[in-house]
Every structure is written in C-alpha cells, then in structure tokens.
Amino acid sequence: MEKHRPGAPDLEGPVGQERALAAIEFGLKIDNTGYNLFLLGEPGSGKSSTIMAMVKEKCGEMPVPRDWAYVHNFQNPKKPLAISFPPGKGKLFVRQMNELIEVLKKNIPAALEDKDFEARRNEVLESLARENAELLELFQNQAKEVNYSFEKVNDEFIFIALRDGEKLSEEQFKALPQETQKEYEKAVKALREQLKEVSRDARKREEETRNWVDAMAKEQIKATVEPLIETLFSEHTGNEKLVTYLNLLLEDILDNFTVFIETHTEGHAPPGMKMMTAEKPFESYEVNLIVDMSNEQCAPVVYERHPAFYNLIGKMEYSVQFGMATTGFAQIQPGALHLANGGYLILDALEVLRSPFAWEALKNTLKAGHVQIEDLGEQYRMITTSAIRPEPIPIDLKVILIGTPMIYYLLLHQDEDFTKLFKVKADFGSTMERTDSAIKDYALFAASQCKTENLLPFDTQSIAAVVEHGARIADDKNRLTTHFNEIANIMSEASFWAREEGADIVAREHVTRAERERKHRHNRIEERMGDLIEEGSIMVQTKGAVQGQVNGLSVYDMGDYRFAKPTRITAKVFLGKAGMVNVEREVKLSGSIHSKGVMIVSSYLSMRYARDFPLSLSASITFEQTYSEVDGDSASAAEFICLASAISGIPVRQDLAITGSMDQHGNIQPIGGVNEKIEGFFETCTARGLSGSEGVIIPKTNVRNLMLSGEVVDAVSRGEFAIYAIEKVDDGIEILTGSKAGERGKTGAFPKGSFNRAVEDRLREMAEKLKEHEEEGHDGEAREK
DSSP: OOOBBBOOOOOOOOOOOHHHHHHHHHHHOOOSBBEEEEOOOTTSHHHHHHHHHHHHHTTTTTOOOEEEEEOOOOOOOTTTTEEEEEHHHHHHHHHHHHHHHHHHHHHHHHTTTTTHHHHHHHHHHHHHHHHHHHHHHHHHHHHHHHHHHEETTTEEEEEEEETTTEOOHHHHHHHHHHHHHHHHHHHHHHHHHHHHHHHHHHHHHHHHHHHHHHHHHHHHHHHHHHHHHHHHHHHHHOOOHHHHHHHHHHHHHHGGGGGGGGTTTTTTTOOOOOOOOOTTTTGGGGGEEOOOOOOOOSEEEEOOOOOOHHHHHEOOOOOEEEEEEEOGGGGEEEOHHTTTTSSSEEHHHHHHHTTTTTTHHHHHHHHTTTTTOOOOOGGGGSEEEEOOOOEEOOOOOEEEEEEEEHHHHHHHHHHHHHHHHHEEEEEOOOEEOOOHHHHHHHHHHHHHHHHHHTOOOOOOHHHHHHHHHHHHTTTTTTTTOHEEEEEEHHHHHHHHHHHTTTTBBBBBHHHHHHHHHHHHHHHHHHHHHHHHHHSSSOOOSSSSSETTTEEEEEEEEOSSSEEEEEEEEEEESSSSSSSEEHHHTTHHHHHHHHHHHHHHHHHHHHHHHHHHSOOOOEEEETTTTTOOBBBOOTTTHHHHHHHHHHHOOOEESSSSOOOOOOOOOSSOOOOSSSSHHHHHHHHHHHHHHHSOEEEEEEEEGGGGGGOOOOOHHHHHHTTTTTTESSBBHHHHHHHSSSSSSOOOOOSSSSTTTHHHHHHHHHHHHHHHHHHHHHHHHHHHHHHHH
C-alpha cells in the first residue's frame, strides 16, 4: 500500500452506495408527476453531500427557469397578478417600469403645459364662464321683473326686495301691507325654485366641461404615454399576460394622470381638473420581482435548512397604520418553492414535519402543481387586517427529502399521499463489503480529507488502522461503515495528535491514540459503573461457581457512546405449578422482546425435559440490580442455563460470561454489541486481576463481528482471556458447568451423570412430590367430609 499524500487522486463519488446512486439517477431523470425523491439512511451516511453533488451536476444540463414578478391587479387589487419573464427579463422590466414612471412624472405635466393644449382648454373654460355669466344676468333680469334684486353679499347670493326700483330695508319691508308682503314672498319662492334649476344646469355644464377638459387631457397624455408603452410591448413580445397588464396600466395612468402632476404643481390641480392624492401614489405601478434568474447559469438548487411554513411557500409582510395591518403586492416575499422552481428543492424531512403546517403546505403544493401564498395568522390576529390573495404560481421542480428510515416508514404507513408524491426511494446503506476496492476507496477518501482539511499525510499502517476503525463501527470484520463523517472525525483527531507529538506523518499509534482519547472523553459513566463493581456496590462475581447464577452482559447506549457491563442473572426454583415467573415483567420492567425470550426459555424447558410427565415447578428469574427496563433477547441462553443450574443444583462458573439468543430448538442466534460485551467483561476481570481462566461465550455466528480492542486481542493471544463460540445451548452448558450436557440415547433417556439427566431427574422428582402432595390433600378433604 502506498503512502497517501495530498497529491493522491481524489475520490470520485460516494462509496458503497451503488443502489442509492442508481435510484437517485433514475429519480433525477424521470419527468413524470409524483417522482420526487426520498433519501433515507442513518445520519452520517453521506445523503446530503451525495445529492448536492448529483443535482449540481444535473442542473447544469437544464435550462435556466423563468423570472417571476407580482404586479398590481387594476381590475381586482386584492388579487395581485403573477407574471413570468424569460430569465433576466424580469429585472429588465423592473428597470423599464421605474424609468417609465420617472419619465411620466416629467412628460405628463409637460404635456398639460403645452401652449396649444392650454389655449384649447382655456377656450373651453372661458366659454363656460361666459355662459354662466349670461345665465346669471338673465336670472337677475327675471328677478327684477318681480321686484327682486339677486346680488352677491359677503360671498353669498341673496334676494333683496325692490320698490319702484329701490331696495327695501327690513323695516320698510315689514311696514308694507300684509297682502303686499305675501305677494313678495310668493315671488321669491318662485325665484328660489327657478334658481335651483339654473344651478343644476350650471353644475351640469361645469361637469360636462370638466369631463371634456379631462378627455382633452387624456388624449393629450395618451399621445405622450402610448409610445412609451408600445416600446415595452416591442421589447417583451410573446408575453400575452404582460401585454394585458400593460394595456390595463395605460388605462389606469390615463384615469389617474393627476398623480403625476401633484408634485409638479405643489398639490394644485390645473384649471378644470380634480386632483387625486394618495400616500404612495406610484405604488400600484411598481413591480415586485420575487424570482430573479438574471445571474444564474443553470437550474436552481435550493437547500432550505429551516423549512417553516412561510419559508416554503412565501409570505406577505404587513405594516400597521391606524390600528390596521395592511399589505400589498409589493410586500410579497418568495419562499423556497418559488426560488427552486424549475430546479431542485432539498429538505430535511424531520425539520419539515417539526414545522407546523409545513408538511401539509408542501403536499398541497405538489398535488396542485402551483404554490399559493397564504397568511395563516390572518384569522388569529387581534387587529384588523387588509389581506390580499396573490395569484398562485405554477411550479415544475423536484423535491428531495432527506431523512432516517424511521421517518420514511412512518410517512409510508401513516400518510396516504406520501407514496403518490415521493415515488423514488433512495436507500443509503450503513455498511459495505470489505473488499480490496472498498479499502482502496477508503484510502482515496483519506487522501481527499488530507487535502480539504489540511491534515498530515497518512502512512500505510495508519490507513489500515482507519479501515479497522470502519470495520469496528460496522460491527463486522467483513464489512466497512459508510458513515464517512465518522471516518473523517477519527482522521482529523489522529492528525491532531500527530502534530501534538511533532510528527510529520500520521502513524498507526496516532489513530489508536485518537480512539483512546475519544473513548476517554465519552466513558465517564462506564468508568463509574466499573468503580461501583469494584467497590461491591454492584455485585458481580468473577471467581468460583454458584448454583442458579450466571454472568450476563448488558449494553448501555448513551447516544454518542456504547459500552457493556456484566449483570448477575439469578434463578430460584420451588415446588408448585406457577411455572416460570419473569420478575422484570411482573414489575413492568421487561420489554416485549425480553419477555418473548423468557417465554422461549420456558417453552424449551418443557420440550427438552418434560416428555412423559407434567412440568411441575414454580421458578423466578431476574436481572439483579437493574432499575430500568430490560429489553432484548440476547440473554435468553444465559437465562436458560441459569434456570437449569437452579433446578439441577449444578453450579455455574462465575469467571465466564455468556451472551446469545436461543430459539425453541436450543440453537444459539446472533446478537448485537458483541465487541462491547466482550470488552466490558474483560475490563471487569482485568481490574480484579486476570487468572487465565476468564472468558466470554458468544454465538458462533457473531465471530464475523469481532473487531476487538488491541488489549483484548493481546490477552487472548497470551492465553490470559478466552472467547468461546457456540452453536447450541448445550455447548454453553458444558463450558459453564464442566459437565457433559448429554443427548438422549436409544431408550430416550439422558446419560447418567450428564447435566441434562440431572435437570430431568430433578423435574421428575418435583412432579412426583407435587402429585403426592395433591393426593394427600384430596384424601384429607374426603376424610373431613
């Protein structure tokens, strides 16, 4: 094996995930509806880095998607319009619209100040003034005919009675005869009715004149605005929705042109026109570009690490004025679904499920084929809101969820929409075969890490140690872990310790030290439990032999560290019919798998020994000094041997521990954590001093999983510690008791002096005693009768 320096070739693609890579490749290529991807695997299996690399390569082959913008809906302001543009054209349109408004702020007032237009407008207004003056003069003459003068006094028109052409004062009027006064009052009443008609006619003429002036102004302005709009038409051909919007824009500018002359005229409207004011007069002409692809060279790849509801579908920002929350199309903000449209959206499945309403929003979007921006809090706010409902935007993208197998199968069984929307499953394995090719990939990965993380180079022996570390994590000497973040971590730590020692190259001892230092950082609880065993607070025997007591091995998983310690399993047997009592189950500390294992032990006991007599005993079995739930069936072989020892009276060696699951035929089945279990018992025995007789019994099928620490390997090679691999529970009996287990002969009986014969004889004796006891009890009752 060569030394791997930073100049070594890079590792190409993920290692040991051929199945997942094929699934991803398929999922990225197929365009049918619902073929979104779910990448499942344990944390650290390379899901995120793999998919990011693959989609970045794939997106380069895809076209840049369109820009998207929201604009004011002149026909229904509560429903902003969504308009798409070719990539880069949206940004251009925003600039063009801004320039258009700035130009119109100058050109519209200038058009209305045109001399010819002003002359025509003044002519119309002067004509109106002359007509009004003539009407006033005519009305005044009509008033004089009935002895009244119609005059303006203090900015108010009033009627004044006349007598022989002279004005009458109030006293003079009251001095007139009553009949005369009534005639005057009758005349003024008629004049007032006539004045109403005249005023109505005047207002009508003024309204008509104002409309005429407005129409003249619109025509004048249209001649200015229309060519500018036509320029936009020509630069955005083929965009029918934009053309419709620009036509409505032109109509709105003509209907509300006075907003463009407000600042120019300091808030005063030109003669004959009414001023329309607004707090933000030009807001409706803005363009809210929410997706801008002007700087992109390929389809987008968005990894939304916080997929909350609004981060996914977008939101509307609000401002509060006079106690009301208001929003508009200009306050619309895009979500990840908008930004990833036309490309790929990568999400952490757990984070989506954790965020309220996010999962439903994602599903609804994928089912509908468009993203609808909604305000969830609208109905819960304590203040009044002015809400809008933006037009939904169609989407065409691949959604890629990343999660653990538990999340995948939870969604698979609990959500009927899941299989319709995420049809591609990419399953990342946690291990791969330990082949020459895999070892070479490990070496290439090491070289890549040295480059990217600036680590010291690794020699051949340190690479071998890294490979062994990978096999240890995989719990199989024939397989390697694919959790390359764990491999990267141990490499970084080995490089650190090498530098601390002043080395130029990482050697095997530096990898070993990194493992040892990491263990020391995490094993405080393990060491404390070891102290309690040594103090005698946790009672474990490692010498001698005891009836009905076996050293089992329990694994403790702390999340970031796993270890094992020996546990005493004890059994007691009594005359009776209660059968076998699982103490942990009785106090609700037995998990379902452990309870199953105990029931298998009970079944095997009956099948093995009670062929021609009923099983007549009461027995209890328990894990001593355990105060939390016990689960798993890896102690079922130990429990059977413990129970059989208690029945037969044959003691069990305490310098040995046993682990292994058994079936109803007495076969020993594989278990997990075999390395931790062996090392746990080894450390306990080492602390008390090895005598050479100590050891651990394991299932033969677990031999392939052995990746033991150097201390254990060395002790075994020196004959100071033993590891026994068994296939049958009888094999374990012989090792633990020193007695032959014994097989039934031609007569169906176990050999005399064998362990199984002792168990059967004792059970037969108990059955007979119980029968005698029951018969004596029955006769006694008869005699009493």
